[in-house]
């Protein structure tokens with residue numbers, strides 16, 4: 001008879017991404033009258049929602065993604081959780097949801113980990129990037145079909161052991177350039193981490209898969225010219241002369257915690273970070289002239305993943321097959337920090 005611990009060990013040996021969940025979930029309730037209250041950690045399981053709950057009709061929802069890493073001494077750490085807490089509040093403001101304090105956000109991660117510590121995988125070696133992916137989310141649970149901000153809201157954190165996000169690990173990914181679909185428009189919700197942005201990207205994702213690509217690159221909605229992001233990841237361009245360029249933050253781009261960390265680590269490594277608008281023509285011409293040496297995607301789930309090619313209806317931008325050494329170097333630096341193999345000189349780790 002397999003025990004719960006045996007089953008957990010089997011899952012942790014090969015977790016994949018987002019398929020398995022730990023034993024508990026954290027929960028805090030909010031009502032317009034009482035504010036945040038009822039902090040608890042309870043067994044993981046289905047939610048009971050009224051069929052008229054606002055989230056099911058109008059998508060009033062936000063979420064976060066953050067990982068817990070086990071260090072060699074067995075301790076468990078998260079990476080810059082206050083950045084996620086801050087972004088969660090920005091998302092909340094845009095979706096007219098109540099704001100959660102840093103204390104409640106980080107406190108909920110700690111409370112869940114106090115129960116589910118054993119669900120944080122122990123990496124077998126330096127190439128093993130397994131972790132416990134934490135997914136905080138907030139939903140409008142009020143039973144009401146009028147279109148207005150809900151007066152009853154629930155916040156949860158669930159946890160899912162995670163290996164590499166892409167099946168091929170750090171093998172370069174193929175990206176589809178959507179010529180028709182747009183992810184975000186100025187004044188919209190692009191900068192917020194809300195389910196609606198991801199739902200709106202799925203038709204383009206289907207198109208990508210039809211063309212053998214695992215992700216979609218989105219251009220801006222106004223001019224169909226400027227590179228924005230992949231929908232679930234930010235993009236970086238490595239220039240031969242040492243510039244590390246990423247699209248500047250606008251209200252149509254999600255401010256990634258990994259993006260921000262790569263800018264700092266890149267500077268530490270002697271690169272010149274540039275946050276500015278970059279056009280699809282600059283990408284095409286830069287690769288053709290050899291000025292752009294590498295392109296990579298980054299995010300909490302994907303860490304840093306090289307881009308191998310960008311396919312569109314008109315053409316394919318084929319990235320040079322030169323080993324993606326810079327992406328690998330920055331990825332190594334980031335993972336060394338997250339797994340406690342390098343000194344945390346930026347003060348980015350918080351013990352859970």
Ligand code: COI
Nearest residue numbers: 065066232299300301302
């Ligand atoms: C993350 O990187 O945490 C995300 O939320 C992206 C999603 C594609 C898994």
